[in-house]
Amino acid sequence: MAATAMAYDHQALARGGQVVTHDTGIAERTVLIEFDTFEQAVAAYEIAAYQKALVALSDGVERDSRITEGVD
Secondary structure (H helix, E strand, O other): OHHHHOOOOEEEEEEOOOOOOOOOOOOOOOEEEEEOOHHHHHHHHHOHHHHHHHHHHHHHOOOOOOOOOOOO
């Protein structure tokens, strides 16, 4: 999503790095991106270039994507 996120104001808060899991958590690479608005986050995911990339990668990677409204 990095390239498509560039179309919107955003800040990468986490991109890989160390992970400690608890309970049923899975130690996987995590990317956390903050957008100015919830709507911008949804739009960045839905942008045609990102959707095209998802199709191109197909089964190469298993994804678990979430868009969550933040708190002020």
